[in-house]
Amino acid sequence: MTGEIGALLRGGHRFLVAGHRSPDGDAFGSALGLARGLRALGKTVDVYCPDPIPSHLAFLVEGEEILRELPGAGRWDAAVVTDVAAPSLMPAAFPSEEIRGPLIVLDHHASHEDFGDHVIRDIAACSTGEVVWGLLRDLGLTGPSAVPPAAARALYAAVVSDTGGFRFSSTTAATLRLGAELVEAGAEPWPTARGLFEEWPRPRLELLREVLCRIDFAFDGRLAIIEIDRELLGRTGATDDMIDGLVGYGRRVAGVEVAALLWEQDPPSETGRVRLSLRASGDCDVAKIAGALGGGGHRSAAGATLSCSLAAARARVEATVGESLGGTVRGA
Ligand SMILES: [Mn+2]
The missing domain is CATH 3.90.1640.10 (inorganic pyrophosphatase (n-terminal core))
Incomplete structure (x- = not known):
């Protein structure tokens, strides 16, 4: 001290x-x-x-x-x-x-x-x-x-x-x-x-049920990506604080090196409209990926806020993660 x-x-x-x-x-x-x-x-x-x-x-x-x-x-x-x-x-x-x-x-x-x-x-x-x-x-x-x-x-x-x-x-x-x-x-x-x-509020389980149906994969299964929009939150009754931790479900899948979760802000935050949460399972440094997108964090857990639509945010995240993984192959 x-x-x-x-x-x-x-x-x-x-x-x-x-x-x-x-x-x-x-x-x-x-x-x-x-x-x-x-x-x-x-x-x-x-x-x-x-x-x-x-x-x-x-x-x-x-x-x-x-x-x-x-x-x-x-x-x-x-x-x-x-x-x-x-x-x-x-x-x-x-x-x-x-x-x-x-x-x-x-x-x-x-x-x-x-x-x-x-x-x-x-x-x-x-x-x-x-x-x-x-x-x-x-x-x-x-x-x-x-x-x-x-x-x-x-x-x-x-x-x-x-x-x-x-x-x-x-x-x-x-x-x-x-x-x-x-x-x-x-x-x-x-x-x-x-x-x-x-101990989960029930709407969080309803949200997870839908999120599990929405997990996508890219780069031969090395990136797992989840998108949450306001419609989904409204329909399940879930609130933004219930999203914390759901990114981990992408990381559970064998072969996934980076898990990304994107969620739309309402109202838009001061710095952007889409929050990004990143988790790494092994050697990939997601603090660097988050840094390239204007955010920061730890080597295995990081985040950023992007000033763009959900679809544009996803494209930016995929491009940045792809560079980090050194891969160009996209698959689902
Ligand atoms: Mn801390």
Whole structure:
């Protein structure tokens, strides 16, 4: 940890904490874990999330007040954002420096932009949850009894979410030890797994049923591609937060090296109209593919937002993936 961040967090009294926009389990769990840890050190912490909280993360709230908008008279000693790799991923309507104080960025994305007044970015960490755990330890919350169980539960969810349940290649012996420490501090594996992965709202299953019928393949089965348009979401009753994770079904197929999921935005986001989610099964670096399309992420999981129609987005994705795979053969 840089001494400056420690000094800011030890010396300040009131902090603003938020994850990236459209929060995932790591962003939201890290923010909640940090907030709960800082409160155990006697600090006042506001958690800000202007976006809807995805249904599979709702169990992490545990009755805590999450601010959908910020009080007009709010002032903070510093603001901390978790899992944010670029300014474009900052939560909407984030206050200016004179209101929020210095901006601290906690992150683990290898592909990122440099921003923030103080940064801890550990690209070897499995998740930002791991970065937060190390920070809380450096702040003096050591030993299982020092970290509040609700903080441990949130950080455990961050780790489990970003490692796919300790399955992805980011999982190391240290990750598994971290999991054990968090369980000792009060995290519960089954409720976490059930909340994150197992308990689906019924419309999500209806969406999956249709998505499975729509998976296409290209480049001799090395690319799996799924398109989701607004009509499909409307018909199944599914919401955008239920799309997260469906890209993994393309990657399940033997021989698939890249799985892509494209979904139409409604209303169109500030930067485009189609969101792209990419997953790699092996050696292909999808962060590079996403980067070529104006996005970013990790080697095995990345994304971008494209300013074009669904059909045009698909053509661009196929062309970029094709270059990356070095193949020209298209098949279905
Ligand atoms: Mn993350």
